[in-house]
Amino acid sequence: MNFENILVETRGKVGLITLNRPKALNALSDGLFDDVGLALDAFEADEAIGCIVITGSEKAFAAGADISGMKDYGYMDAYKANFITRNWDRVARCRKPLIAAVSGFALGGGCELAMMCDMIFAADSAKFGQPEIKLGILPGGGGTQRLPRAMGKGKAMDMCLTARMIDAVEAERCGLVARIMPTATLLEETIVVAAGIAEFSLPVLMMIKESVNRSYESGLQEGLLFERRSFHAAFGINDRREGMAAFLEKRKPDFTNS
Ligand code: CAA
Numbered sequence: 001m002n003f004e005n006i007l008v009e010t011r012g013k014v015g016l017i018t019l020n021r022p023k024a025l026n027a028l029s030d031g032l033f034d035d036v037g038l039a040l041d042a043f044e045a046d047e048a049i050g051c052i053v054i055t056g057s058e059k060a061f062a063a064g065a066d067i068s069g070m071k072d073y074g075y076m077d078a079y080k081a082n083f084i085t086r087n088w089d090r091v092a093r094c095r096k097p098l099i100a101a102v103s104g105f106a107l108g109g110g111c112e113l114a115m116m117c118d119m120i121f122a123a124d125s126a127k128f129g130q131p132e133i134k135l136g137i138l139p140g141g142g143g144t145q146r147l148p149r150a151m152g153k154g155k156a157m158d159m160c161l162t163a164r165m166i167d168a169v170e171a172e173r174c175g176l177v178a179r180i181m182p183t184a185t186l187l188e189e190t191i192v193v194a195a196g197i198a199e200f201s202l203p204v205l206m207m208i209k210e211s212v213n214r215s216y217e218s219g220l221q222e223g224l225l226f227e228r229r230s231f232h233a234a235f236g237i238n239d240r241r242e243g244m245a246a247f248l249e250k251r252k253p254d255f256t257n258s
Pocket of ligand 1: 025067105107131
């Protein structure tokens with residue numbers, strides 16, 4: 001797959017998307033998100049792919065929405081083009097596990113893109129921020145909604161109202177980041193984790209992802225009901241039978257994604 005704004009490759013059962021607009025610190029243009037959407041469509045359609053990683057460069061995961069691309073927008077331009085909803089949200093609708101491997105700047109839409117993924121692995125050099133206020137605008141890719149859910153209202157307000165950047169240690173401490181890794185080995189270590197995930201049963205991974213997202217997006221009772229229904233449904237999956245049989249027979253399971 002050849003794209004203008006991203007590089008796409010597979011590493012075994014892992015699909016890798018590398019944001020590739022180095023001159024603009026991977027600023028997130030409309031075209032870039034069209035490319036990401038097409039790559040995700042292809043990885044989701046490919047039975048051999050069990051986990052997807054999105055990464056950037058060592059200096060920048062992404063420095064936010066492309067400011068030059070939107071500087072002349074009026075309200076009607078943004079509204080009629082369905083800006084952000086049209087293509088950015090494809091990332092949040094991905095059904096397969098999705099890891100953001102973040103090195104350097106993850107600002108504005110870059111931080112929001114990372115939060116659309118299921119978890120963020122950060123290099124020790126990573127810096128997260130929502131600096132939109134400095135441009136006279138607010139976060140529009142989910143920052144005011146996903147940040148408070150990840151780190152609580154006070155920290156989210158601190159980031160959005162002051163434009164302060166936080167480093168990887170603070171981001172992990174407040175729950176935004178799942179793991180911190182050395183910058184030099186971030187991608188390879190992330191791919192090892194993704195490859196481990198991809199060895200599990202894909203339908204069960206998708207059920208777990210749906211269920212955790214339901215917790216994130218709804219109340220406890222609704223979430224528990226959703227989990228219980230998915231848990232019951234998992235008894236109809238061949239891989240559930242295989243996983244339990246393999247444990248009892250002291251052997252490695254042979255999952256068939258069925
Ligand atoms: N959009 C367009 N171009 C960008 C960009 C962006 N978000 N961020 C960086 N660039 C470009 C710069 O214009 C510069 O281009 P030129 O070489 O042609 O001048 C190039 O990338 C390198 O950037 P800097 O020279 O600024 O690099 P630096 O190391 O001095 O600073 C930085 C790095 C702190 C990340 C700085 O570039 C910066 O502050 N970028 C903007 C961050 C920002 O405001 N992001 C929010 C965007 S709005 C948004 O995302 C809305 C939303 O919620 C959806």
